[in-house]
Amino acid sequence: xxxxxxxxxxxxxxxxxxxxxxxxxxxxxxxxxxxxxxxxxxxxxxxxxxxxxxxxxxxxxxxxxxxxxxxxxxxxxxxxxxxxxxxxxxxxxxxxxxxxxxxxxxxxxxxxxxxxxxxxxxxxxxxxxxxxxxxxxxxxxxxxxxxxxxxxxxxxxxxxxxxxxxxxxxxxxxxxxxxxxxxxxxxxxxxxxxxxxxxxxxxxxxxxxxxxxxxxxxxxxxxxxxxxxxxxxxxxxxxxxxxxxxxxxxxxxxxxxxxxxxxxxxxxxxxxxxxxxxxxxxxxxxxxxxxxxxxxxxxxxxxxxxxxxxxxxxxxxxxxxxxxxxxxxxxxxxxxxxxxx
DNA sequence: CACATGTAGCTGCTTACATCA
DNA sequence: GATGATGTAAGCAGCTACATG
Numbered sequence: 537x538x539x540x541x542x543x544x545x546x547x548x549x550x551x552x553x554x555x556x557x558x559x560x561x562x563x564x565x566x567x568x569x570x571x572x573x574x575x576x577x578x579x580x581x582x583x584x585x586x587x588x589x590x591x592x593x594x595x596x597x598x599x600x601x602x603x604x605x606x607x608x609x610x611x612x613x614x615x616x617x618x619x620x621x622x623x624x625x626x627x628x629x630x631x632x633x634x635x636x637x638x639x640x641x642x643x644x645x646x647x648x649x650x651x652x653x654x655x656x657x658x659x660x661x662x663x664x665x666x667x668x669x670x671x672x673x674x675x676x677x678x679x680x681x682x683x684x685x686x687x688x689x690x691x692x693x694x695x696x697x698x699x700x701x702x703x704x705x706x707x708x709x710x711x712x713x714x715x716x717x718x719x720x721x722x723x724x725x726x727x728x729x730x731x732x733x734x735x736x737x738x739x740x741x742x743x744x745x746x747x748x749x750x751x752x753x754x755x756x757x758x759x760x761x762x763x764x765x766x767x768x769x770x771x772x773x774x775x776x777x778x779x780x781x782x783x784x785x786x787x788x789x790x791x792x793x794x795x796x797x798x799x800x801x802x803x804x805x806x807x808x809x810x811x812x813x814x815x816x817x818x819x820x821x822x823x824x825x826x827x828x829x830x831x832x833x834x835x836x837x838x839x840x841x842x843x844x845x846x847x848x849x850x851x852x853x854x855x856x857x858x859x860x861x862x863x864x865x866x867x868x869x870x871x872x873x874x875x876x877x
Numbered sequence: 878c879a880c881a882t883g884t885a886g887c888t889g890c891t892t893a894c895a896t897c898a
Numbered sequence: 899g900a901t902g903a904t905g906t907a908a909g910c911a912g913c914t915a916c917a918t919g
Contacts, residue, residue, distance in 0.1 A: 880919105881918100881919090882917100882918085882919085883916100883917085883918085883919105884915100884916085884917085884918105885914100885915090885916085885917105886913105886914085886915090886916105887912100887913080887914080887915100888911105888912090888913080888914105889910100889911090889912090889913105890909100890910085890911090891908100891909080891910080891911105892907100892908085892909075892910100893906100893907090893908085893909100894905100894906085894907085894908100895904100895905085895906085895907100896903100896904085896905080896906100897902105897903085897904080897905100898901105898902095898903085898904100
């Protein structure tokens with residue numbers, strides 16, 4: 537007789553994944569949990585997701601006008617449902633909440649310009665670096681830009697024409713040629729205010745419709761393409777962090793189940809030892825082994841032919857209600873032999 | 878109605894640059 | 899100051915959905 541103890545993680549894969557847990561083979565960072573916290577997200581196990589987005593209120597309030605039909609985008613909460621080990625348990629919901637909301641600068645996006653502490657990369661056009669900045673924007677458009685700017689959107693062209701009319705003045709052809717032949721344009725970082733504003737907007741909706749994108753770009757004095765790229769990268773970062781959280785959760789599940797497997801194997805060995813130490817079990821009264829699912833102790837009860845009252849002959853399991861319920865019966869060896877033959 | 882084509886938006890991967898220890 | 903690690907803006911390929919002829 538062989539008894540197999542198989543453990544599987546596959547019953548309830550994460551709802552957002554249609555792949556098996558192949559990524560578990562991927563090495564995990566050594567200090568996973570702490571690093572997760574360091575990433576700026578906290579993991580909470582909650583029953584129902586509470587609308588945390590309300591915390592990020594005023595920042596993108598100015599954009600609310602533009603998001604009439606985009607409520608469906610808001611379902612993109614940074615949460616994930618994970619199947620639990622037992623099917624009856626409620627799913628574990630990992631909630632990614634930014635630890636520290638980014639303070640919003642009052643003057644962000646004001647085209648008239650409040651006093652800015654640091655250099656706004658897109659305002660650098662007004663400084664001696666202007667050519668670099670203007671060229672950068674021009675470069676994307678002229679370049680054909682490859683993938684992202686393969687096909688220029690009509691509304692983007694509209695926006696850029698508007699920008700050219702108003703803001704960053706066009707360079708002369710000579711200047712353009714000069715810059716085009718120069719080294720690739722420097723990559724300029726968004727200012728903290730711009731990033732903070734985009735972050736607040738991202739809390740409201742992780743995707744943008746063209747109107748929202750235009751509005752954001754206008755407010756932040758950025759190209760719509762820059763806003764679009766920022767949101768794309770931000771979604772990718774969110775997904776990456778969520779994957780790390782999922783991975784950590786499943787790693788712990790795996791540890792727990794491995795430990796459970798070890799314990800059950802040990803218990804099986806003990807039962808086998810019990811069998812060999814009592815070679816005359818055939819003559820013993822029928823024994824029913826019961827295991828309490830809560831305390832995980834095994835109790836053997838013997839039933840004599842003369843009386844229906846079981847007599848406990850081994851370590852008694854606690855008589856809690858849990859112990860009385862769901863008694864998994866392990867057939868005594870004689871019965872197993874009979875069933876096999 | 879089925880099909881081809883163009884457009885727009887997305888993801889995933891990658892590169893290059895900026896920043897920091 | 900040099901250097902490696904890390905973060906991030908942007909480029910690119912490929913996919914899908916949708917509108918249009």
